[in-house]
Amino acid sequence: MTITINPSLAKVTNLCGGSLNNVSVAPRSVSCEFQFDTDKLHWDSPQQNKGTITLTRQDDPNSYCVYNYDYTYVLIPYSFFDIRSEVISLQSCHGNLKSNEISVNNAHNQALPRPLVGIMGFEVTQSIAIADCGGQGGDNCLVASPDINTVYKSNGSTLAQSLILQTKLDRYEALNFEQFIGSHNSAISHRYTTNTNKLNLSYSDPDHYMTLTDQLNSGVRQLELDIMWAQNRVRLCHTDKAIDPSGGLCEGNFPMSDAIAEIKTWVEKNPDALIFIYLDVHAPLTGHVGDLDTDLSPLASHVFTPKMASQYFHVENNTLPAFQLTQNQLLNQFKTNVIITNDDDRDTLKTSQYVFVNVQNSNAAPLTEIGVDTFFASGYASCVDQSKYNNIKSVFNNDPNHYNLLRFNSGRTTLNYVTSVKNKTPDQYVNYFTTQNLSNMLNCPVNIFSTSLLGFTCDTNSCNAHPSDPQLYTFLWSWSLGYPLQSGGSQLAYINPNTNHFENDPLIQGNTYAVLCYQKSAKQITPIAPLQWYLNNVKIDNAATAFKTAYDSCQNTGGIFAVPTMSYWMHDVISIIKAKNLNVLVNYKNDNGQWIPNSGYVNENHQTLLKGRSLVKP
Numbered sequence: 001m002t003i004t005i006n007p008s009l010a011k012v013t014n015l016c017g018g019s020l021n022n023v024s025v026a027p028r029s030v031s032c033e034f035q036f037d038t039d040k041l042h043w044d045s046p047q048q049n050k051g052t053i054t055l056t057r058q059d060d061p062n063s064y065c066v067y068n069y070d071y072t073y074v075l076i077p078y079s080f081f082d083i084r085s086e087v088i089s090l091q092s093c094h095g096n097l098k099s100n101e102i103s104v105n106n107a108h109n110q111a112l113p114r115p116l117v118g119i120m121g122f123e124v125t126q127s128i129a130i131a132d133c134g135g136q137g138g139d140n141c142l143v144a145s146p147d148i149n150t151v152y153k154s155n156g157s158t159l160a161q162s163l164i165l166q167t168k169l170d171r172y173e174a175l176n177f178e179q180f181i182g183s184h185n186s187a188i189s190h191r192y193t194t195n196t197n198k199l200n201l202s203y204s205d206p207d208h209y210m211t212l213t214d215q216l217n218s219g220v221r222q223l224e225l226d227i228m229w230a231q232n233r234v235r236l237c238h239t240d241k242a243i244d245p246s247g248g249l250c251e252g253n254f255p256m257s258d259a260i261a262e263i264k265t266w267v268e269k270n271p272d273a274l275i276f277i278y279l280d281v282h283a284p285l286t287g288h289v290g291d292l293d294t295d296l297s298p299l300a301s302h303v304f305t306p307k308m309a310s311q312y313f314h315v316e317n318n319t320l321p322a323f324q325l326t327q328n329q330l331l332n333q334f335k336t337n338v339i340i341t342n343d344d345d346r347d348t349l350k351t352s353q354y355v356f357v358n359v360q361n362s363n364a365a366p367l368t369e370i371g372v373d374t375f376f377a378s379g380y381a382s383c384v385d386q387s388k389y390n391n392i393k394s395v396f397n398n399d400p401n402h403y404n405l406l407r408f409n410s411g412r413t414t415l416n417y418v419t420s421v422k423n424k425t426p427d428q429y430v431n432y433f434t435t436q437n438l439s440n441m442l443n444c445p446v447n448i449f450s451t452s453l454l455g456f457t458c459d460t461n462s463c464n465a466h467p468s469d470p471q472l473y474t475f476l477w478s479w480s481l482g483y484p485l486q487s488g489g490s491q492l493a494y495i496n497p498n499t500n501h502f503e504n505d506p507l508i509q510g511n512t513y514a515v516l517c518y519q520k521s522a523k524q525i526t527p528i529a530p531l532q533w534y535l536n537n538v539k540i541d542n543a544a545t546a547f548k549t550a551y552d553s554c555q556n557t558g559g560i561f562a563v564p565t566m567s568y569w570m571h572d573v574i575s576i577i578k579a580k581n582l583n584v585l586v587n588y589k590n591d592n593g594q595w596i597p598n599s600g601y602v603n604e605n606h607q608t609l610l611k612g613r614s615l616v617k618p
Contacts, residue, residue: 001057001144003056003144005054009050010036025142027481028439028474046073047072052066053069053088055102057096060096062094063094063097064095065090065091066091068090102147146481147159156483162479162483163219163472164273166476166478166479168595169563170327172597172612173615173617174323174325174616175327176403176527180222181220182220182221182278182450183207183450184410185226185452187208187225188206190202205413207412207453208452213266217266218469219475222367224278225259225277225279226280227292228241228285230250234255235250235253236255238282263275267302276341276405278340279341280344284348289348296352302336303338303340303354304339305353312334317357318351318352319358323360339356340356341355341367342355344365359399361401364396369406372408372431372441383568391444402527407450410431410449412453413453433449443571449475477501477567478502480503484502484590491504492550493586493595494507494513494584496583497577497578500570506543511539512538513540514580514584515535515538515553515561516535516584517561518533518562519532519534520560524616531615533564533572534559535577535580537582538585562586596610598615
């Protein structure tokens with residue numbers, strides 16, 4: 001997109017240099033920052049900066065939206081939230097651009113409706129927003145992000161459809177290889193409490209504004225439920241057990257059973273989607289494991305249980321065989337699509353019918369985590385080359401061999417900021433996922449990216465779930481936006497070296513393409529070593545036989561036709577295709593409406609059968 005700012009009162013400066021007209025914003029990126037100075041219309045009026053902001057599609061200059069902005073500054077000592085506000089309101093949209101296709105993060109939103117913010121009196125609104133933008137010290141920047149449910153290409157896919165395909169791309173690999181979006185403190189939200197006590201975090205400083213259902217519909221596949229025994233129930237509760245051992249501050253919060261009922265409704269409508277439920281226990285549930293299991297029991301028919309793990313994989317003590325078990329097995333062999341784990345209180349919950357408290361070959365609790373800020377401060381915060389595999393071993397030193405599911409955890413609440421930022425400037429605050437942070441972290445061999453305030457955007461009325469979120473677009477590492485084409489496209493995907501993403505425009509007969517192969521080596525059971533990728537060139541004489549041509553090309557050179565199924569493998573592949581200015585055919589094929597990764601080519605009764613397989617296991 002491009003951004004044009006036309007101030008009608010006071011001055012705006014582009015901190016990148018240059019004009020305010022048609023400033024380009026690349027996909028998955030932020031704009032330059034803009035310094036908004038202030039002036040007065042009259043001697044007794046507040047300091048203001050007014051004007052319009054125009055966002056335009058670069059590929060279609062006739063498609064644009066115009067927004068009015070009004071930035072106001074009034075000097076009232078000790079009351080930050082009363083003295084600054086910025087109102088951005090839609091004036092009009094034209095052509096093929098709709099207002100809900102754009103998410104705007106701007107540095108000076110109006111005061112958040114979170115009492116904790118007002119109590120603490122910090123400039124948190126400004127600071128968090130500047131960190132969102134990457135922070136150059138200016139008063140504003142914008143992040144343009146597509147709406148998750150809008151189709152952007154003729155016969156194309158929505159962002160949601162592409163993200164859902166991405167969650168299925170790695171289904172033949174073991175769980176400790178797979179990747180998905182999670183959410184941090186998923187039900188700590190005003191949507192799951194009637195409490196208006198300012199010390200109740202669900203009310204005063206929530207981690208989410210989206211419901212659990214909305215999070216799952218957005219592509220989240222790991223939910224974290226903070227729980228403790230309070231008011232004679234297992235209750236959704238986020239409090240310090242040392243300060244509040246009885247959970248009194250969570251009075252009015254919903255029981256966990258309400259969240260389980262909501263999850264059950266979604267799971268029944270989406271039986272082909274695997275989700276993890278992660279229980280963060282804030283006070284021991286001694287004597288209440290039976291109550292917990294009763295609350296979890298409505299999900300029983302959907303849960304892969306410790307008893308099943310013991311029966312089929314010969315593990316005991318509620319141990320998850322993450323390096324043996326695949327998403328495909330869970331869905332098709334065991335007919336289950338929910339796994340429940342926990343971290344604290346492992347000794348108590350090891351008697352649960354449903355909860356995994358250990359991971360095979362790992363000493364760490366299931367879904368072991370580190371904060372994004374911890375990662376960036378670790379000295380191993382680089383995933384730009386193949387040293388990333390050793391870096392992750394070092395930073396996750398409680399599970400250096402990666403038998404567990406490793407998790408990057410983000411925090412965007414006021415409390416996160418106040419306790420984490422210390423003497424850092426706002427642009428140095430890294431305790432959550434931004435478009436800049438994610439571009440590096442997605443290259444790391446990590447399984448779960450646990451988001452906070454997903455879909456969060458403040459407008460002039462309240463902070464509600466917004467239809468688009470820059471994180472969601474950035475998490476789309478596989479398909480280009482708008483792909484795969486739903487009709488008229490190739491049934492075989494390729495990587496476009498200009499976008500570094502999968503596409504499926506029709507293959508051109510007579511053209512030369514590169515083919516992605518890999519050299520299979522010894523059995524690999526954890527993702528701490530790279531795969532051996534290489535390229536061949538082929539000429540496509542017939543688009544209908546392109547799959548066999550590519551498959552045979554790899555086989556004839558001792559390799560296997562393949563597609564990277566995780567973002568860290570995709571990053572490795574991108575590094576070897578840069579030198580080639582050719583679209584790269586990959587083993588990702590649409591067979592009767594289902595996209596199958598890494599399929600075999602089997603002739604049986606003169607028919608071609610496509611069956612997916614793991615890249616690292618026999």
